[in-house]
Amino acid sequence: DAGVTQSPTHLIKTRGQQVTLRCSPKSGHDTVSWYQQALGQGPQFIFQYYEEEERQRGNFPDRFSGHQFPNYSSELNVNALLLGDSALYLCASSPLGTSYNEQFFGPGTRLTVL
């Protein structure tokens, strides 16, 4: 059973560019959450998708947007990249109805903005 997968593993962009990160959830999971983890910090919640809709959003600007597809996979898009967007971007999936909101994380995509 494959866990959560993310692509690409690493990405280097320059300021002002746009980036798309991809996530496939664990088999049987239909909810996908995205987190940003800066160096030396804990993950910060960006947003969560369920039934192709954004269900909850954290304190991130509109430059961060997402999408969920009918097969439950998801994309995170970041526009007008800033140096401060350099971080590890983590995708987490969970089955609907998990009482304690257990989330399984992928290995992450490391984004470097120059």
Place this chain on the structure above:
Amino acid sequence: QKEVEQDPGPLSVPEGAIVSLNCTYSNSAFQYFMWYRQYSRKGPELLMYTYSSGNKEDGRFTAQVDKSSKYISLFIRDSQPSDSATYLCAMNGGNKLVFGAGTILRVKS
């Protein structure tokens, strides 16, 4: 003030030691408390979760929650070099998880 506070360490212990990792939090609405382990350049891996106050044991790991003090702990007995990682506490805030900054643990052989 952050919702969840965690000492970043690093915490360095000899092999076989008992390790105590802690977090404090400010939001009394949190009900589920989790500990994740994160190895370098990997995603977080769920170790344990606890609902409300109380203790939970799993092998060498024990999680404690004291909601009256807004304080949670993770104890690791007989620590091994393979336990060297960053340990993140997390709590459920609606549909999202709220994480501490993580404590770096180094177990020396």
